[in-house]
């Protein structure tokens with residue numbers, strides 16, 4: 396079951412800094428994709444990391460599936476969240492299958508179930524299981540590593556997927572292809588996805604709704620069609636790469 400995510404008046408001030416995130420409120424409906432968009436330093440990654448509690452808010456509240464994340468155990472919370480980052484951080488000494496199996500193994504799944512799940516996920520991300528399960532990350536291209544990163548995040552079937560510039564390090568052709576595949580995967584799985592990107596085109600393509608941030612503040616929230624038709628101000632129009 397997918398789960399909604401809600402931010403209520405969430406702010407974050409790091410030591411010796413201004414507000415990295417400034418009174419952010421929004422809701423991501425269960426089974427939908429929200430893109431957090433804006434230039435470098437606007438608070439996207441901080442917002443995402445507050446969902447899995449790699450960063451704690453200074454004030455405000457975040458809930459997942461209707462429950463405040465501070466009321467859950469950290470393990471319970473992280474089990475419900477798959478996390479994909481720009482440089483996937485696959486364990487280099489482990490095979491593809493071992494990388495994908497990390498979380499299921501922690502959860503104590505039987506070996507046969509992990510193996511079946513690994514093959515199912517490799518198929519899902521477009522890597523033939525028999526060719527890829529035994530490879531090490533260094534024998535994969537950047538795009539293939541990113542596919543394994545997505546498979547790993549999905550391994551224990553979490554209701555929520557958090558993605559931080561997942562395709563940022565890839566060449567444009569590979570990026571396009573992986574964006575298409577994410578759209579296909581999302582049609583099948585209907586996860587609640589929060590994706591951080593500085594690329595408005597990517598947001599328009601992937602998201603049901605877009606939250607535009609500037610200096611930690613929410614500037615505009617709407618569907619891609621709404622944002623394209625009526626950018627809130629010149630800043631948003633600039634991100635869209637055109638005049639108002």
Ligand code: ADP
Nearest residue numbers: 409410412415434435436437438439440441442
């Ligand atoms: P984005 O993901 O949009 O590039 P970030 O969320 O990474 O932005 O950063 C937002 C602001 O918070 C920036 O000014 C950044 O320098 C600051 N910041 C992020 N992480 C830390 C940290 N651990 N300590 C201090 N300041 C931080």
